[in-house]
Amino acid sequence: MVIDFHTHIFPDALAPRAKKSLEDSTVHFGHPYKACTEMTANSLIEHMNKWGVDISVIQPVVTKPSQTATTNTWAANAQSEKIIAFGGIHPETDDYKRDIDFVSSLKLKGIKLHAEYQRFYPEEERMLKIYDYAFSKGLIVLHHAGFDPGMPEPFHSNPERFAKMLDRIEGGTFVLAHLGSSFMWDEVEEYIVGRDVYLDTSMGLELYSNDQFLRIVKNHGADKILFGSDSPWSRADKEIEILKSLPLTEEEKQLILWENAKRILKI
Secondary structure (H helix, E strand, O other): OOEEEEEOOOOOOOHHHHHHHHHHOOHHHOOOOOOOOOOOHHHHHHHHHHHOOOEEEEOOOOOOHHHHHHHHHHHHHOOOOOEEEOEEOOOOOOOHHHHHHHHHHOOOOEEEEOHHHHOOOOOOHHHHHHHHHHHHOOOEEEEOOEOOOOOOOOOOOOHHHHHHHHHOOOOOOEEEOHHHOEOOHHHHHHHOOOOOOEEEOOOOOOOOOHHHHHHHHHHHOHHHEEOOOOEOOOOHHHHHHHHHHOOOOHHHHHHHHHHHHHHHHOO
16 A cells, blocks of 8 residues: 655646646756646546555645635545545634634644745744644644745755754644755754654655665654655655665555554544
8 A cells, every 4th residue: 555645736727827837936946847747636646546556645735824714625625535635724824723623624634834835934932832733633734844946045944943843842743744854854864863753755765865765764763754755746656666675674665655644644
């Protein structure tokens, strides 16, 4: 079985415009990203069937407080036998408890936060209140972490900031995307490895070295690593192929590919 913990889709009517906008935002990076799906639910499922992925978890981002209700309602309606959804909340909300209660009422599994698009620092006091309340509702909190090709530096999130966040939170399930912070993996080893937090592999297995990944798995624990592709920005089949080729035990591979996700998603 394979559970892809980190994927993105949009409503059918919005997907073509979102795809072009997001691709265009990476042009300055020097290696423009190209989506490998059409960024719709049907396109994701079509590629999942080709790539050998059983379940994908979609991670919507609320970029304006006014989008909170519609984004979460759409995410809930996008769920199926093949798709599980997180919801979202915006840090500028006028009532974070109301918004988190709504996410919970829709039976969504967690909330996705993106410090670059939403302009916050993960250890801010207002964010600590959001985490605590989300955890009280049994929700997982997943952060985009580190570099983002569509956003300018300096970035709002990095391993040192996440370490400060973790110092101030007890309990609950945090997930840091991109193996703790994209393109900051030396700092991940310094500040994050060994902490009580899950790391997903999204948009990474083709980027970080095998040696560094294996070292992080060994020192952090395979039981706290989640497979993710960041589809449509990376092909899950290639990421799966790389993971399966690594000198990990079969037990470790199964933990990463689906068992950890199944456990924390309670499915």
